[in-house]
Amino acid sequence: MLDEEIEILEDQISSLVELCRKLREENSTLKVGEKGLTEDNVRLGEKNRLARIKIESIIGKLKALEPQ
Helix, strand or coil, X not given: CHHHHHHHHHHHHHHHHHHHHHHHHHHHHHHHHHHHHHXXXXXXXXXXXXXXXXXXXXXXXXXXXXXX
């Protein structure tokens, strides 16, 4: 009976160790993905800022062409 319980506990511990390994691997993958998304967000924010500057410049030029 005791041997059976020990074997069950060993199996449960093995399962938990495997689950922990998988979760660490998944966490690592998610961190890499998060880093990539953060970099994309920064890059897109800069593109957005530059586009806004160009649009404001075009609007200013168009307003200058309007008859006073």
